[in-house]
Amino acid sequence: MFNKKPDKITAYLVDFAKHLSEATDYFLTFKVKDDNTLQEFALTMKQYETEADEKVHGILQHLNHVFITPIEREDIMQLTMNLDDLIDGMEEFTALMDIHQIYSSDKYIDQFTDYIQKCSKEISLALELFADSNLKDMEKHAIQIKDYESKCDDLYRNSMKGLFQNEANPIKVIQYKEIYETLEQIADDYEDVANIMQSIIMKNA
Template sequence: MFSKKKDRFSIYLVDFATHLNKAADYLVHSKVTDEASLDTFSQKIKQFETEADEKVHVIIKELNHAFITPIEREDILQLTMGLDDIIDGMEEFSAMMSIYNIYSSDTYIDQFTNYILLCSKEILQSTELLSENKLQDMETHAIKIKDHETQCDTLYRESLRTLFQNQSDPIIVIQYKELYEILEEIADYCQNVASLLQSIIMKNV
């Protein structure tokens, strides 16, 4: 496993998780009020996504040249791709906000994004523990991620029920239904990362 001296892959994973956490924090705290701020929001999230893709390319290149890896090569790759999936989901959400010209959030979007931010914090802490070879301590964080995803499942059903009951404009129904679906999918990606972390624990403890 990881030695006391940080392995380069542990550094890459913590860096990637830090990047994810910054993107999630921006997703939650950015203020969109008009076309200009929506454009800024969309471009910034796209920048996060582009930088994440670059990190993926670096890690894959290093994996291809590494003789020994601290945990299974496949686990490093899957964890990397799992983090990338989350940021890709954020970029898809911001792109749809831009396409639909939606300038403001609602209660459900706020709750979804807050849960995603909470997940990203747990993921960051987990990668830090992984880099310190404290695998058993990761379990608590993986469970919290899955708890947040469960809350998003409930929130998704509530958001759709409210949308269909209270909104008569079919265009708005279509738009917000898609936004809620994307956010719920991001939560699913977070759960996938949690499951992978638990798998790494089982293999290496």
Template sequence: MFKKKQDKFSLLLTDIAKNIDNTADYFVTYKVKDESTLSEFSNKLKEYETKGDQLVHTIIKELNHAFITPIEREDILQLTNSLDDVLDGMEEFSGMMDTYGIYSSDSYIDQFSGEIRSCAKEIMTTIELLSLNKLKDIQAHAIKIKEHEQNCDTIFRKSLKQLFQNEKDPIKVIQYKELYYILEEIADSCQSVANNLETIIMKNA
């Protein structure tokens, strides 16, 4: 497992988690008001996603050259990919908002975003614990991630119900349905991170 002195894999995973945490913070706090701010929002999320891709590429390269890894290669790779999916989802959401020209969120998008922000905080904590080999402490945070994902399931159902019942513009129905679906997928990706962490705990605790 990871030693007390952090190895390159734990450091890289921590960098990815920090990038997700920073992205989620920006994702929630930045306020889109018009075409200019929407473009800035989308471009910034793309920068975060590009940084994440570079970190993933570095981990894969290190895995290919490492003789011994602190945990199984497959587990490192699956965890890395699930972390990357979270970041990709946020970038996809911003890109879709830009494509559709949507300049403001609604209460459901705000609720989704809050849950995703909470997931990112928990992910940051779990990766830090993993790097310190505190496996037994990870479980409680993995459970919290899953609870936030379940909250997103509820928000998703409510958001679609109100959309189909109240929105008369078919174009907006299509647009917002897509946005809600992407947010639900981000939450699912967070749950995949939790699942991968639980696999690592099971194999190494």
């Protein structure tokens, strides 16, 4: 299945995972204080998203020029697109923060972003194993991502319940509902990555 020498596709995917990890670290740790820092946050995440699009293009272009791939082309393409969806989701979240002019986080957003960062680290670890042809040990990372996603499901229900019970301003309800839904969708996208990783393991291990 794998060539003995390093494969460019696996190197591309590991690089993509590192880019995702850098983006989520920034996503989690950057502190918005005012309009200027909010714009900086949104613009930086947009740059991460643009760079991710370029990586997708590089992977797909390489696929068009190689005959032998380490795993099925369809799986490579699906994994690549799923990874791209993650950064797209984070960029969408920051755009919403900018549109709604929200300068502070809350306990639900903090918990969501913490799980998002943890999921990204699991992806990095899994794809490093993939690059080493160690598919067997990837499974535990896919399972851990699904566990974090399940916790995000609970968190989403609690966030919506708290929003409708405690927020009297209807505009704020609409704004935060959209934000929580976006964060929940990001968690779902991480589960999609875990699913394709498990599919790759089943086909190739």
